[in-house]
Amino acid sequence: MLPDSAPDHPEPLKELLHDVSKKIIPGLTHWQSPSYFAYYASSTSVAGFLGEMLSAGLSVVGFTWLTSPVATELEVIVLDWLAKLLQLPDHFLSIGNGGGVIQGTGCEAVLVVVLAARDRIMKKVGNTSLSQLVVYASDQTHSSFRKACLIGGIHEENIRLLKTDSSTNYGMTPKSLEESISSDLETGFIPFFICATVGTTSSAAVDPLVPLGKIAKSYGIWMHVDAAYAGNACICPEFRKHIDGVENADSFNINAHKWLFANQTCSPLWVKDRYSLINALKTNPEYLEYKVSKRDEVVNYKDWQISLSRRFRSLKLWMVLRLYGAKNLRNFIRDHVNLAKHFEDYVAQDAHFEVVTTRYFSLVCFRLAPVDGDEDKCNERNRELLATVNSTGKIFISHTVLSGKFILRFAVGAPLTEEKHVNEAWRIIQKHASIHNKKY
């Protein structure tokens, strides 16, 4: 639909916008549609959009404090604001040795903390090889954790993904962690990193931070909390309990672009000890030297992340927080959770379906229930249901597999979603299910 090469001469904007309508829009998966219920949402807002515009318009690069002091200073302030909304412990605030930084994604966040922890343990134990280092997470942990470890040279066979099952609603079992660590220590390995998740990607499972944090602390292991999706909900008092125990974590991450209306991309990360990040990631080229930085008085965010360059990242988050206020943001989140609950009620009332995991937030994991206990056929039917429902083009849902069960995921989070969209989605799912039921 497009030519083989770029034009030599400028083309009119009108022509380009015509192509956007005719060739681009039809090829999109509409993440902002009110009938988008797949994966987790990428939540946008007018404030987030205005923030993007202002940041693109000013177009400064804030790699060091000097290259735009306010870009750095506003980020420090706004991440303190957000830490307070989340009731994070004081040691994550900028007043002491901790602090926050906006990463591009949760993947970058987990990578930088794996590197900080790797640097810390290598300095501590001295003469050792990467092949001795061991990391822990559950088998529900986001794929970016394994990828971060491999990037950092951790051996694949030293990545312990502890088995979970329905008995803990797919949360990590402290006992399995403790046993795994003990066994590794006995065989001479060096445990150095635990990734706990609050709101896993498959089913929004919650790892129990309190006991995990105690184990991490007792062995001196870095604990990271990946709360990319569900962490946002913790600005509401009624959801805050899910991150109880975060006070024993070394780092904590949420994706504000997932469920805090901050537009792609905005991934706040807090660390207890900012020097652990800086020690692992700092660079000191002469051409970026300036007087203040030598006195260690200011923050240079280039040393808190993978890349040197960074946009004016905090502007957008600052605008979202101010233009909506904590009250409205909480209400947005509660609305989504209530809509998910509404969908869950539909599922529970239909004998052909079942809710598969306990719902904590705005994700419902469900499926067509097995007939005569035939799990294979059940998986096949749900696979077909997913394909036919999505092929209507009316709604978009996604799937996962838990304990061998093919499961449908219904995640509420698009800002325009209302009850009528949830009702319509359920109508479509039920309709196609009844066609399948007749078939079998």
Next chain:
Amino acid sequence: MLPDSAPDHPEPLKELLHDVSKKIIPGLTHWQSPSYFAYYASSTSVAGFLGEMLSAGLSVVGFTWLTSPVATELEVIVLDWLAKLLQLPDHFLSIGNGGGVIQGTGCEAVLVVVLAARDRIMKKVGNTSLSQLVVYASDQTHSSFRKACLIGGIHEENIRLLKTDSSTNYGMTPKSLEESISSDLETGFIPFFICATVGTTSSAAVDPLVPLGKIAKSYGIWMHVDAAYAGNACICPEFRKHIDGVENADSFNINAHKWLFANQTCSPLWVKDRYSLINALKTNPEYLEYKVSKRDEVVNYKDWQISLSRRFRSLKLWMVLRLYGAKNLRNFIRDHVNLAKHFEDYVAQDAHFEVVTTRYFSLVCFRLAPVDGDEDKCNERNRELLATVNSTGKIFISHTVLSGKFILRFAVGAPLTEEKHVNEAWRIIQKHASIHNKKY
């Protein structure tokens, strides 16, 4: 100037914009000012801004082909367009095993290719330790190269930063590379990566790609070309010679946000063998599975980069290329180069100053000339000149150090810069220099 915590209730936009004027703008370093001549520019344009708006408005996430087919397909097409404008060899195009991908920054680009090369060599040599692997670059290479290597677990003492000097205008010497490789091979090391630069950060030095590429090829070493800044100029036939030899490289990167008017961030990377990236960076979580990907028919950009999530990155570049056309983009670049030449002429005509390195692009490296051969005093005078010139707040220039000489950098690249701004900058520099000259 700002409160300690986020507001509970929404604040009016008017109030926020008032704070932007009074508290944000005054704290910026104005990268888009026509009198900004520091570092390298972060070039913006109306088309780039519109691209950012459209991308933020649509707000789709293109991690796999399925999650917005057009976001992936347009990226493939537009990077082919840009590769053709740069006259890159066919093996970097999407038709064969190669292809392009937009990274966030040049830092991410060099990191992913170091990881791809590391994966390739580890598979090739089998049972070995990271401590055997050796990498090469010049001492002028961007700090992100060393950082990428350390992230990937390469030992610091195995990063060979080959010495350069004024005899090659700070370009890497093929002889020093060949000698270093030979000596490493003799002592049992495994050379696997060379980072060549076209347009270094300090002085826009150019490593000689033709001989370096031959060496890389003969030893089977991955060669990456970092052309973050100067690569953009290679869309002009008269500058294309600087990347002659790129046909022997395994990967090539430019920052279109630096000097192709694409706004932060847009960092195209091309690789000869896309499977080398995919093998090193792929993830296969069940919740992202879909039928087409299994047949390997489509591109899933999540496997070409560090992060899973990605915005609709190509839209902006597509708009820049179409709304200006290659012709205008070439003219923008030529204007900047001519303005730099204009400044260079001023420097050359003033006996108190000297041009320090040969200028190829839009960066002039200059300094107050030493008096009676006193290099220490000369450095001190230039350091003071930098500080006083920048403290006027009228212009912003930066510095570097080459062979112990403190050097001033005058980089043209802000889109609004005209001859009058260059004239005024020179007037300010000359005025402050004459104050210093009286002082000594």
